[in-house]
């Protein structure tokens with residue numbers, strides 16, 4: 035069952051300024067599984083990816099080519115991609131931090147990568163062993179070489195709305211990091227609320243800061259974590275600002291190994307329920323997705339934190 039079967043009026047209470055279609059950028063296989071205490075077997079990861087594709091998701095962030103000692107949960111990136119049977123119409127972007135990561139990703143035959151910058155000094159040090167300014171010496175050549183090789187490059191910016199060590203993060207600082215990634219050749223920026231502290235007002239403020247600086251809202255995506263239960267409200271605020279790409283994680287898996295206060299991502303099922311209620315197209319079969327998350331919960335040995343999964347799985 036979905037929200038449409040309830041016969042509720044679509045676009046209830048909205049001003050009609052919402053997009054008609056949203057692209058869901060599914061991060062469960064990467065952002066979700068990178069934070070699991072145990073390494074998930076590659077066979078389970080492959081089945082997870084395939085189930086997500088069959089449920090209608092067309093962007094599946096598959097894994098990371100980061101240092102295996104930093105994120106052992108994704109140390110099987112080469113094996114995963116070599117055994118993956120890509121589905122037609124589905125893209126499988128991967129995270130790449132540096133030149134070594136790019137050469138591994140190119141050898142694995144990827145066509146879409148994402149670099150991941152930090153909006154703060156402390157998280158750049160903790161997550162990348164780098165610094166707020168120094169991180170660009172790592173990313174800029176990677177973006178240039180990837181573009182030359184014909185790859186599409188997304189840029190993540192982490193800690194856009196608050197940082198566990200530095201507190202509030204000025205929107206101008208987020209803009210400076212994001213602009214540098216776009217200027218280096220990223221085609222899209224994903225604005226990350228890595229620890230889930232954003233509220234609708236701060237989301238609007240950061241998006242307004244980018245658009246006032248001339249960044250097209252179509253080049254922005256949002257990436258929310260649900261630590262304080264704000265992920266859906268924040269998503270709605272972003273949609274109202276014209277954002278059309280939303281990151282989420284099947285079943286609400288996720289977190290970040292280098293930011294302990296980061297809990298699960300916005301659950302894809304919860305996002306789908308919201309989009310359905312707003313009459314926004316997304317192409318995902320909710321029942322198939324819930325089945326996938328129930329299956330994944332069994333593999334991980336704990337229930338999904340997604341409210342929609344809990345409600346529909348009975």
Ligand SMILES: CC(=O)SCCNC(=O)CCNC(=O)[C@H](O)C(C)(C)COP(=O)(O)OP(=O)(O)OC[C@H]1O[C@@H](n2cnc3c(N)ncnc32)[C@H](O)[C@@H]1OP(=O)(O)O
Nearest residue numbers: 099100101102104105131134135150161162163192228290
């Ligand atoms: C918000 C989020 O969710 S972001 C995603 C979650 N966080 C992450 O994935 C963290 C990723 N961070 C990292 O992998 C690391 O911090 C790095 C690779 C960026 C930098 O780590 P450093 O230790 O400074 O790397 P450095 O360049 O000094 O290289 C050290 C060694 O690692 C190796 N190495 C570096 N990068 C990689 C890579 N991408 N893949 C494999 N090996 C690598 C080098 O070859 C070198 O090996 P050697 O000692 O045998 O010569």
